[in-house]
Amino acid sequence: MQTYAEGISIVQFDLTQLANCDISWFDGGISAGFPSPATDYMEQGIDLHRELIKNPSSTFFCRVEGNSMEGDGICDGDIIIVDKSLPAKDGKLVVCFLDGGFVLKRLKITGKSVYLLPSNPRYPVLNVTDENDFRIWGIVTCVISKK
């Protein structure tokens, strides 16, 4: 660091340092943390990724198309955060693979019957039987709506 005049100093920035900076990566292709002299203070900010994602290695992002879940506030275009590690239980919002496509519904288990419930009265309740190609893919942990 060289001091030229009072109050002004020019810091020689070592370009190679840039390569050593820890650049944060987020799975969803969202990146944050451009290396800057404020790097030391960045940890004090709020990191939504850390707040919303408890199990990063089993968490995936999805996007919603349709409006059968409007009653749960889930709208067309919303981003869904799904955790594959959590157990599927009655009453959970689940992402499942049903007869060739991914769907998001509320899981209802009564006795031996499995139902997928919409939360928009204009859509039917689906009764899952042995006839269906059905598997639960993950549990919804968070819905991100842009208003």
Place this chain on the structure above:
Amino acid sequence: MIGLIDCNNFYVSCERVFNPSLEGKPVVVLSNNDGCIISRSDEAKALGVPMGVPVHEVKYLLEKHKVVMHSSNYPLYGDMSNRVVAILQELVSELEIYSIDEMFLDFSGFKKAQLTDLARQVVKQVHKNTGIPVSLGIAPTKALAKAANRIARKEFPKERFFKINENEQEIANVLRNFPVESIWGIGRRYAPFFKKHHIETALQFIQAPEGWIRASMGVTGVRLWREMQGMPSDMLDPDTLPKKNICTSRSFGELLTDYTLIEQAVASFAVRCAEKLRRQGSCAGILNVSLHTNPSRKDLPQYHNSATMRLAVASNSSIVLAQQAIRGLKAIFKEGYRYKKAGVIVSELVPKDRVQATLFSDDQPEKHAQLMAVMDAMNLKHGMDKVRLLSQGYDRRWKSKQERLSQGFTTNMREVVILKI
């Protein structure tokens, strides 16, 4: 004890996580430019689809059985591999990443009973949390763990776990039924040799005299021989040693006649080599560039040639290597041919801190090193080739074919799984 995790049919399994309708169907994943088969589902294996063969050689078989083909989606496979590693790291204290789909786990310090429970948990949890099926082999050495893994996969498809205890008799019993060609590192190269000497099983292999193994396979063979008997012996891992040369070569997406396009491809290949050199901390003293027409197009005139350049000072600068590659290309390029493939190979690699400088060089390695560090950091953050040399260009016609590419489900917000609701 050492564990080896193998992600079963890894590339196919990654595709299946995001497209579960592929479950139960024959599926293959193709190499760069959709050329060869590099991953097969169990169903494809059962149909007799061989590993590593060009697609056109088994076209009939693939079409007859409606085998689903995917281009390789390396960003997806890399991300899924990282997830598997992250889960393993939570379960064991130490692990070594052997390849994109194989990890060695350190199980030392666990009691016998504990170990079995932990192993079952590892297999179950990785599958549940990522959707990737894995198998686990546990044994006193790496080579035996690799063998145990194979047994787990072949003979315990439900549990996907097999353990060989540290016990001479138990090891012998297991190896009695283990074919010699399935031993780690024996493979196609040594198998015929052993068969000729009536060594068919791994048990016969470990019973062979040490001197004979040394004479026929060298010191690496002796290490393997010891490891297979249950004596840990510092298996030299060829993959983790710095490479002796680095090659980037690709077939073009279409036949090219235009020099400019080929120059862009060759410059890009040189840049890839330079990046790989920087990652392993070496510099190259020699660069070779080659150019080929398509030998299977008998109807077209054929030409292939290569040029080798010695660098004044060994380098890992993208700029220097691309300049040399283009110089070589200019020397061998001939008008009037339709080219299919080009390649750049760098060799005579030295650690970057042992580069011999010369008095008469204009290059300023220090400046290059700084610039490359910045380029690497920016490209790491913003994506490959975001900052590139002018000579690399932006034309995509030389790029490999990836006609059956799945989406960047985990790496691109615009390509995530869509839920129809």
